[in-house]
Amino acid sequence: MKMNKIVVSLLAAGVMASPLAHATNGYLPIGYGQKNEAMGGASIALPLDSLAAANNPAGMVMVGDRADLGLTLFRPNRTAEITGNNCAPAGCGGGTLNGTYDGNGRSNFFIPTLGYNKMINADTSLGVSVFGNGGMNTQYNTNPFAPFGANGNLGINLEQLFVAPTWAMKINPTNAVGVSLNLVYQMFSATGVNGALAGLSSNATALSDNGTDTTTGYGVKIGWTGEVTPLVTLGATYQSKTKMGKFSKYSGLFADQGSFDIPSNYGVGIAVKATPATTVAFDVQRTNYADVASVGTPFTAVPPTFGGTGPFLGASNGPGFGWKNINAYKLGVSHAFSSAFTLRAGLNHCDQPIPNNQTLLNMLAPGVVQNHLSLGGTWTLANKSEVTVAYVHAFKQTVNGSGSIPPQMGGGEANITMHEDSLGISYGW
Secondary structure, three states: OOOHHHHHHHHHHOOOOOOOOOOEEEOOOOOOOOHHHOOOOOOOOOOOOOOOOHHHHHHHHHHHOEEEEEEEEEEEEEEEEEOOOOOOOHHHOOOOOOOOEEEOOOOOOOEEEEEEEEEEEOEEEEEEEEEEEEEEEEEEOOOOOOHHHOOOOOOEEEEEEEEEEEEEEEEEEOEEEEEEEEEEEEEEEEEEEOHHHHEOOOOHHHHHOOOOOEEEEEEEEEEEEEEEOOOOOEEEEEEEEEEEEOOOOHOOOOOHOOOOOOOOEEEEEEEEEEEEEEEEEEEEEEEEHOOOOHOOOOOOOOOHHHHHOOOOOOEEEEEEOOOOEEEEEEEEEEEEEOOOOEEEEEEEEEOOOOOOOHOHHHOOOOOOOOEHHHHHHHOOOOOOOOOEEEEEEEEEEEEEEOOOHHHHOOOEEEEEEEEEEEEEEEEOO
C-alpha cells in the first residue's frame, strides 16, 4: 500500500466531504471513527482504529499496522421561526419577517473518512488520518429576509477537511505520546444574504452570492495516553487554534475581513476494563468557540445604516455568531459477546453554544443540539478484517430568542430548532 496514493485519493474524496460532519457538539463532530462514535465519541483514552489521531495522536501507536475506510450518511433537520416582528418602520416591504422557515433545502450528506497507520518499530508509528472536521449548512428556499430586499435562497455552506500526518511513540511499556500536524482545507459559500441587508456590511460586494471560496491553514494536536493499572487507562489531548487564510470573497460577512479560524480544544479521558469483555470510557472536552472572532463575537447592535450604533459585518471589530465556549461530556460502553462481535453504545451531552439573544444570525448556523444517543457494533471477519456500523441520534433542541432581533430591524424573536441522525459504516484491516 503506497502512502502517496492513499493521501491523494482521500484528498479527492475529502474535498467532496459534506459539512456538519456526523452528529455535532456545536459544529464539530462528537467523535471520529465509527467505533468511537458509537460510544458517544469517548475516545481520548481508548484508541480503536487508524482515525485515532483525530481523537488523540498518542493512540496511533496503540492500534498497530492498520487501515480504515468509512462513509457516513448524515441528515440534519433545521427550522427557524420569527415571531413578534414589525419591520415596516425599518423599510421592509412586507411589513414583517414573521413565519416558520424550513432550512432543509439540502438534507442528505455523505461523509468519507480514511486512516492509515504503520509501525516503524515496536515502539514508534507513523500514520495519517483524513476526516471532515465539521461545518455548517442551511438552505432556506423561502428567504426570511425577503421583506428587506434579499433575494434567492438563504443559506451557507462551510466544510472543513483535515489531513493529519501523525507520529506516536511509546516512552515506556505503559505510556505513549503523539503529535499530529493538522493540514486544513476549508470551503465556504453564502447565498441570499443580500438586497437591503447589504446595509449591514462593511463591503456589500463581498457579503453574499460570490460562489465558493477556499482557504488553507495548519495547526498541531498533541496527546498522551497512559495505563495506570492493567484495568485503567488515562488520556489527555490538546489541539491548537488553527490559523486559516481569509475568505476574501466573503470579507464583508465574517469579522476581520473574512477571517474564519478553527477554535482550539482540549480534553481528558478515562477507559476502564470493567470485565474481560466490557470497557467503559468517559471523556470531557472543551472547545473554545468564543476565541474565534467570526464565531464568538456577539451580534448585539445593527450598524448606522439601519439606525443603530453597532459595527458592520466584516469589520475588524465586526459581529459574529456569538457562540460561547462549551464543554462536551462523552460516555461509552463496549461489550465483546464473542471474538467475532462487539456491541457499543454511548451518550453525549454538550453545553449550549448559542445564547438566546444570538438566534437571529444563527438561523444560518443553528448548531443547537445538545444530547446524543449512539449505538453500533463491529463484526470481525474470517480474514481478521472488520466491518463496523454506528448510528447516532441528536435529539430535537430549540433555542428561543430573547432580545434576538434588534428594534432597528422591527424587534421580535428568532427561534431556531435542530435535530440530527447519522448512520455510518467502515471497513478496517
